[in-house]
Amino acid sequence: MRIIGGTHRGRTLASVGKGDMAAHLRPTSDRVRESLFNVLAGGYGDPVTGARCLDIFAGTGALGLEALSRGADCVCFVEDGRKAQSILAENIALLNAGPKVQVLRRDARRLGENPEAAYDLIFLDPPYGKGLGEVALAKALTGGWIAPGALVVWEESSTIDVPADLRLLEARKYGDTIISFLEDES
Template sequence: MTRIIAGSWGGRRLATLSGATTRPTTDRVREALFASIASELGGWNGVRVLDLFAGSGALALESLSRGAEHADLVESNGKAAGVVSRNIRELGAHDARLHRTTAERFLAAAPAEPYHLVFLDPPYALETSALQKLVARLTIGDWRTDDSLLVVERSSRDPWSWPDGVDALRDKAYGETHLWYGR
């Protein structure tokens, strides 16, 4: 069971897609992730969130529950996008917007406003080099502010290094899951 951990929707359950299509971030990892984010952002007021591989939408919706201003959720898998849409609707997340497209296509257009927090939690099968290209795209143009926080979630077995333009802050492994934080 996946649920919102804290904030205005704390304790509310989220629908997830069963099977190998998505891999929801566990509550334990999300709890640690959001504790780290809170210390880096210094609060949620005015925070705009981009979740490039939304899955169930748990990361972006947790951010909104804690007080983020807006979240764009990008999901290319039709079934997963249906789950995200359902979670947005059931929570009444009016500040969430689902984009049914690939991360590459979404990043091909200019953003309406920069993002303060970007989640990149792709399927583990996505090649590291492909993910690095997406992160590099975020360093061009108006995708982020100078102090935006980028969070990558990958398998602990996959190597990760930030492309030019992103400074590594820290990383932490939680069993099979590894989180990298960059600015």
């Protein structure tokens, strides 16, 4: 894994090999990540530059760190897996990103109330096929984590159930991955 674009372009991130199934680590491939950020830059008016990002089910942090490299102001990572937290910490250190990140070591389905400003770019990459994304996103919406008009980028293996207050803009398929782009309508 590596950072695809921006100030850290080409920097290698900590390796998890083909993923860690026991820890549910399935990093977004470089190719899918590159396609995703190309879509954001081309079709959504660059929602990354200056964004407050929330990376739910952050895993290795590749999505949030890519956003930082491309000009996001800050990223809040939500991850409760110990193996993932270890790799995430290593990746944050590799990019010297500490001052611009916050790591919440908690279950994404139990976010609680957001004590800070809401986020305008949300990455959601739950373990595939378990219905965890719907629950976590509902908690993020009710907890004040998602700003009005925010863009949500949801990676899953199948079509998703779009929560109330969100509108599906489009979905794109990359192999066994479907990336859905949603907008907050609250």
